[in-house]
Amino acid sequence: MNSLALLKSNKLSQTSSRIDILEVFLESDTGLTEKEIDERIDSKYDRATVYRTLKIFREKGIIHPIIAENEMTRYVLKKDPVEHIHFKCELCGNVFCLTEVNISGIKLPKGFIKKEANFLISGMCPGCN
C-alpha cells in the first residue's frame, strides 16, 4: 500500500506529517500509541498534530482503535473491514487482529441495538508461547 494513494483516496491533503505518520503505520504490524508514533518520527511533529491526524485517520476508517485496560488507545491499520477480535500479547505487547475468529454468532437480547463493538482478549501469543 502506498501512503500518497491512501491519502488521496480518502480525500485528505498530502501534508508531510500525514505521509510520515501513515508510513509508520504501514511499516508496523502492531497497534501503536501516540507516544510510539511520536518516537518513530523523532518528535518531528507536535503532539497535537499527531492526535489530530489520528482522529482524522480514524474518521476516514484508515486506522481503527484497540482499547485495552490501563493502556493508552492503540491504533492499527484497518486492513479488513470485517468486525473482529483483537488479541494483545501480555509479553511482547503485540496486538493481532484475529479476523479468522467468527463472532457473528453473538446475538444481543431483544431491544438492544448494536452500533459498535470492541472485543479484546489478552494473553500469550504463539510467538511467545
Added chain:
Amino acid sequence: MNSLALLKSNKLSQTSSRIDILEVFLESDTGLTEKEIDERIDSKYDRATVYRTLKIFREKGIIHPIIAENEMTRYVLKKDPVEHIHFKCELCGNVFCLTEVNISGIKLPKGFIKKEANFLISGMCPGCN
C-alpha cells in the same frame, strides 16, 4: 448484600471509606467511574483513597472493570463470575452485563492462550429505544 459482610469475607479492614464506597456500588445498577463515585459520596474521601479502594476491590474480585473508548474506566459489582459481554447505551450511559449472551463459542486460533477478555458493545438499550 451487606457491605460489612462483603468486606469481611474478602478480608478487608472495615474503614468508613470502604463501607461507603461499597454501598455506592450496592445501590447502583450502572457502571461507575471514580468521578461518579466521588460525587455520590460528596467528595467525603480523597481521590487517592477512592482510587486505592477501587484497586483493592478489583483485586479481590468485588468489582470488575468496563473499558470503553474515550471513557474513563467504569466499575460494576461482580455479581456473576461468568465471563460476559457488556453493553453500553450511548444515550443514557447505562452499562449492562449481558450474562445471557453466550460467548463460549469464541475459540482462539492455535497457539493463542487467553488470560483475560473484554467485550463491549455500544448502542441503544431497550429503555432508550
Added chain:
DNA sequence: CATGTTTTTGCGACTTTGTTGCAAAAATAG
C-alpha cells in the same frame, strides 16, 4: 507558476485521570 483561499500546523496553556511518598490517623490483634 503566481496568487488568493482553505486547511493544517505548532505553540502554549489547560483539564483530567491516575499515581506516589510521607506523616498522621484509624483499624486491628493481643
Added chain:
DNA sequence: CTATTTTTGCAACAAAGTCGCAAAAACATG
C-alpha cells in the same frame, strides 16, 4: 488498653488529550 499494622489525606507529580490562535503549508484556479 496498647503496640503494630493498615489506611488515609495531602501535596506534588506525570501523562494523555484538547483547544484557540496566529503562522505556515497545501491546494485550486487562472
